[in-house]
Amino acid sequence: METVSLESKGYFGEFGGSFVPGDLQQVMNQLEEQFLRYKDDPEFIEEFNYYLKEYVGRENPLTFAENLTKQNGGAKIYLKREDLNHTGAHKINNAIGQILLAKRMGAKRIIAETGAGQHGVATATACAMFGMECIIYMGKLDTERQALNVFRMELLGAKVVPVEKGQGRLKDAVDEALGDLVQNYQNTFYLLGSAVGPHPYPTMVKHFQAIISEESKRQILEKEGKLPTAVIACTGGGSNAIGAFAHYINEKDVRLIGVEPAEAPTMTEGVPAVIHGFKCLTLLDELGEPKPTYSIAAGLDYPGVGPEHSHLKTSGRAEYVTITGQEALEAFQVLSKTEGIIPALESSHAVAYAIKLAKELAAEDVLVVNLSGRGDKDVEQVFKMLKK
Ligand SMILES: *Cc1c(COP(=O)(O)O)cnc(C)c1O
Numbered sequence: 165m166e167t168v169s170l171e172s173k174g175y176f177g178e179f180g181g182s183f184v185p186g187d188l189q190q191v192m193n194q195l196e197e198q199f200l201r202y203k204d205d206p207e208f209i210e211e212f213n214y215y216l217k218e219y220v221g222r223e224n225p226l227t228f229a230e231n232l233t234k235q236n237g238g239a240k241i242y243l244k245r246e247d248l249n250h251t252g253a254h255k256i257n258n259a260i261g262q263i264l265l266a267k268r269m270g271a272k273r274i275i276a277e278t279g280a281g282q283h284g285v286a287t288a289t290a291c292a293m294f295g296m297e298c299i300i301y302m303g304k305l306d307t308e309r310q311a312l313n314v315f316r317m318e319l320l321g322a323k324v325v326p327v328e329k330g331q332g333r334l335k336d337a338v339d340e341a342l343g344d345l346v347q348n349y350q351n352t353f354y355l356l357g358s359a360v361g362p363h364p365y366p367t368m369v370k371h372f373q374a375i376i377s378e379e380s381k382r383q384i385l386e387k388e389g390k391l392p393t394a395v396i397a398c399t400g401g402g403s404n405a406i407g408a409f410a411h412y413i414n415e416k417d418v419r420l421i422g423v424e425p426a427e428a429p430t431m432t433e434g435v436p437a438v439i440h441g442f443k444c445l446t447l448l449d450e451l452g453e454p455k456p457t458y459s460i461a462a463g464l465d466y467p468g469v470g471p472e473h474s475h476l477k478t479s480g481r482a483e484y485v486t487i488t489g490q491e492a493l494e495a496f497q498v499l500s501k502t503e504g505i506i507p508a509l510e511s512s513h514a515v516a517y518a519i520k521l522a523k524e525l526a527a528e529d530v531l532v533v534n535l536s537g538r539g540d541k542d543v544e545q546v547f548k549m550l551k552k
Pocket residue numbers: 253254255280282283357358359398399400401402403404405463464508510511536537538
């Protein structure tokens with residue numbers, strides 16, 4: 165029973181919505197209906213919380229980076245430790261949430277796209293545990309630079325399909341997964357990995373990732389007795405950032421800062437356009453096609469960004485800044501040496517900006533940096549870059 169017109173649903177200002185062919189729209193409507201049905205259902209919430217605790221290992225700590233703070237000077241830097249989650253990043257939060265929904269919807273087959281391989285690993289992990297068939301679409305280039313993650317997914321029982329079309333990157337994998345869904349929607353659930361895509365995905369992914377800021381807010385109030393000066397997170401599609409921001413959005417004194425790679429500056433240079441079934445700020449080439457990007461962090465290599473971030477930027481609620489691959493690479497090493505924590509290259513972008521910003525702030529200021537993942541997956545790549 166549709167009482168709300170499609171055009172008014174899933175919008176953040178002018179961004180978001182659902183721009184997909186009719187048959188896919190029906191799948192989206194059904195998904196929305198089921199998501200709305202279960203998201204506040206006490207049994208669903210209990211089961212979600214059970215797996216977050218017993219399987220993901222939540223709650224994870226908000227660690228005071230004391231050495232880094234001392235060495236750096238200025239604001240106190242805290243790290244929200246999504247790197248300590250099972251599978252090593254924030255993506256598992258969303259994978260568990262969506263697979264619990266898929267189970268209730270009677271799906272037998274899970275498909276997903278992946279860039280760095282982290283979402284593929286998170287999805288394959290959840291599928292292994294819940295006994296679901298799992299097919300992962302991955303750009304060919306990404307399968308090459310994240311070969312170990314491909315093998316990891318295969319170990320977990322997933323079938324990895326390398327996508328050679330286009331640039332052989334994340335956006336091509338998304339296209340391929342959407343194509344599969346249109347063909348097989350009767351028995352297939354598309355487990356989307358970031359706060360992007362047509363409605364209801366951005367809202368649903370935020371819902372499952374909001375646990376990050378639900379915890380960090382409670383933790384920082386316990387440790388500091390006040391809210392942070394700023395919350396800082398890297399933005400690819402924007403899922404770790406929207407989860408890290410969610411519970412602070414209405415706290416107007418808390419600065420929200422998204423950090424994107426200078427090599428894929430979607431927020432800084434993007435224009436409003438529709439890609440992959442939703443409207444967002446995006447980088448376009450002269451032909452109006454999503455523009456090729458190259459970040460050293462595969463997880464940040466996406467020409468668009470979630471609709472809510474696009475709105476947070478244009479409405480002025482959040483700030484978005486850029487960090488170069490070189491700066492991220494330095495932060496990767498600095499955090500490893502000062503704190504004994506090897507961050508993901510994606511997260512290193514957030515760390516790099518926090519290091520800069522902390523120096524400009526006072527000792528009473530507090531920064532919460534979302535450490536979206538651990539760097540084990542990147543060590544080989546960094547080894548090659550540093551030895552060159
Ligand atoms: C995938 C990934 C990201 C980027 O994705 P978002 O949806 O923007 O969070 C960031 N950090 C890590 C560790 C990732 O695996």
